[in-house]
Amino acid sequence: MTYCVATMIDSGIVFASDSRTNAGVDYISTFRKMRVFEVAGDRILVTLNSGNLAVTQATVNHLERAIKSNIEPNLLSVRSMYEVAELIGAALREVRRRDSAFLKENHVDSSVNFIVGGQIAGEDQRLFLIYSEGNFIEATPETRYFQVGEIKYGKPIIDRIIRADTSMNDAIKSVLVSFDSTMRSNLSVGMPIDMACYSRHSLQLAQIxxxxxxxxxxxxxxxxxxxxxxxAFAELPNFEYQSDLS
Amino acid sequence: MTYCVATMIDSGIVFASDSRTNAGVDYISTFRKMRVFEVAGDRILVTLNSGNLAVTQATVNHLERAIKSNIEPNLLSVRSMYEVAELIGAALREVRRRDSAFLKENHVDSSVNFIVGGQIAGEDQRLFLIYSEGNFIEATPETRYFQVGEIKYGKPIIDRIIRADTSMNDAIKSVLVSFDSTMRSNLSVGMPIDMACYSRHSLQLAQIxxxxxxxxxxxxxxxxxxxxxxxAFAELPNFEYQSDLS
Structure with a gap:
């Protein structure tokens, strides 16, 4: 199982992912689910992923090969985050087109999700969630975060804390509490946790x-x-419980 | 969507259920998901259910008809909670055998879960979770509660609070906080909430x-x-975030 979250606030974006991969009942490995593409001063892109590991790795490999081979367009050449999301969606569609028939034969789930966020010089920071089907949605002032994987246990604290003007420190803490709650309730989400913090308009990664x-x-x-x-629990008002009511 | 929970502590059992039924996109109704079978001094049984409403209602109807028609065994005649769980599982299997082929034709999910707990004179209080397939598991000292429906948002607080020696007041509060968290994160779980409190060995319902x-x-x-x-969030230690790191 996986848990990844990215929250966008006015001062930047906090990305975090666990690194556990459960590839079978008694075989648990750690693989990084976060990748950073950085050209200091021009762009910073951070991707997080959940789902079928072979599909996500093949998708990332596809994207990296385009960069290395200077195949246009690629993640380092496009001029907008929207095109970045399009490239990831297209690579994902290509991989699933190639593999999914074989996976289906053995009832293997080939679905995956990507989160990608960051900033490219010339536009503001942006954050996207890319679906298995290759289409995607963008974070808005009303929806300032995306989660993928085991999302429910860690959602309430993010809902309570994240606003446009939340400080970077509070955003970091809410993300880490979100992981703490998730790992407490689902043992298949586990340490280590990778966290990347991006300061808006810096065009470089502040901290990983x-x-x-x-x-x-x-x-x-x-x-x-x-x-x-x-x-907080000890402070709650008591309900009028009458054990002798008949 | 539904959320139901029952927690067993040394001093009794707390049952609670929401009452929202979502039978379509724009048609939300409230139906009770809790039923109480009581013969004061002899037995108290409380059932909670989630899943396909037609299947759960047919199952309950089946069980009630057996009581009314004095068909043996029934919920008021058996001498153990284990047999109660068996009766519910058998009724559920009967209903699904009759209906599920028709439901499958239209891709309607016929799965349901029941929680049943209480006490019958001659044995201790017990709590069971009955699966769609009609088989069931019993609560143990290590697993003192069962949830059905939208279970994840409300699980952490129950995990933190419920122990054998938790007081009835604290058990009630943890169950209600669990509902509060669930309703905050999933709008399809909604008020009113029905809560029933059973005091161990009383053989009657203390409070509903x-x-x-x-x-x-x-x-x-x-x-x-x-x-x-x-x-609690404001008290958390800050992470050493260095926004000017390069």
Missing amino acids: HRFDDQDNYMQRLHKSWGEGVRA | HRFDDQDNYMQRLHKSWGEGVRA
């Missing part, structure tokens, strides 16, 4: 960090959040 | 309560929880 299961900050966050939630 | 969207206690709970979670 890998949190492993020994990470001191994640342990403090986990403890503080658990204590805070228990304190 | 319907919370509608004007309910004063639910409004206070919602406000207090939101404030508490925001306070």
Whole structure:
């Protein structure tokens, strides 16, 4: 299982992904689900992905080969994030066209999702969610984040916190709490977590960090959040429970 | 969509269900998803259900007809909760055997889940989850609760709070917070909420309560929880974010 999230605020975008791949009952590996394409001063693109690993890797390989072979258009040549989303969608369609008949024969699910966000010089930061079918949607002021994979456990805290004017620090914390909640409820989402922070208009990646299961900050966050939630629970008003009612 | 939960603690069982049925895009109705079978001093059984409404209603109808017609065995004649779960599973299999071929023709999902819990004189309180296929599992000291329907948003708070020695008051509050979180994230789970509280060994229902969207206690709970979670978030340690890193 996978969990990835990207939240866009006025001051930038926070991307994060777990790195666990469950390729079978007793075979759990870690593979990076985040990729960064950067040309400092011109563009920064970050992709996150969930779903069939062979399909996502083939799609990324397709995109990288176009860059290396200078096949136009490619992720480093297009002038808008919209075209970036189109390129990923087209590569995904190509891979699924090639593979999905074979996968279907063995009832293997070939569906995948990509999140891609960042900024290209000449336009503002943008964030997209690309579906298995290759079509996509863009984040708006009303929908400032996208999640893929095991999304439900970690959704409530993002809903509560993320607004246009949320600080980068608070956006980072909400994303990491979102991971903490998800990993607590679904053991197949696991450390390490990759996090990338982009500052709007910087056109370079501000920070990339890998949190492993020994990470001191994640342990403090986990403890503080658990204590805070228990304190919030202890403060709740009691319901008038009458155990002797007959 | 539906959300139902039942949690068993040493002092009793708390059952709760939403009552929204979404039978189509623009047709949302409320139907009770909770049923109580009570013979004071002998037994108390509470059922909750999710899934295809026609199938659940037919199953319950089947069980009620057996009681009314004195067909043995029935829910009021068997001497163990295990047999209660068997009866529900058998009724469910009968209904699906009759209807599912017709439903499949139109790609209608005929799956349903039942939760049933309570106590019959002569044995302890017990709690079961019955699957669509008519088989079932029983709650254990390690798994003290069952949820059906839209289960993920409301799971974390139950995981945090429910232990064997959790008080009835805290069990009630965790169940209601669980509903609050679910309704916040999934609009198709909605008020009113039906809640039934059973005190172990009482062999009668202690309290049944319907919370509608004007309910004063639910409004206070919602406000207090939101404030508490925001306070817990504000207390989290900051991540060392360096926006000028290059």
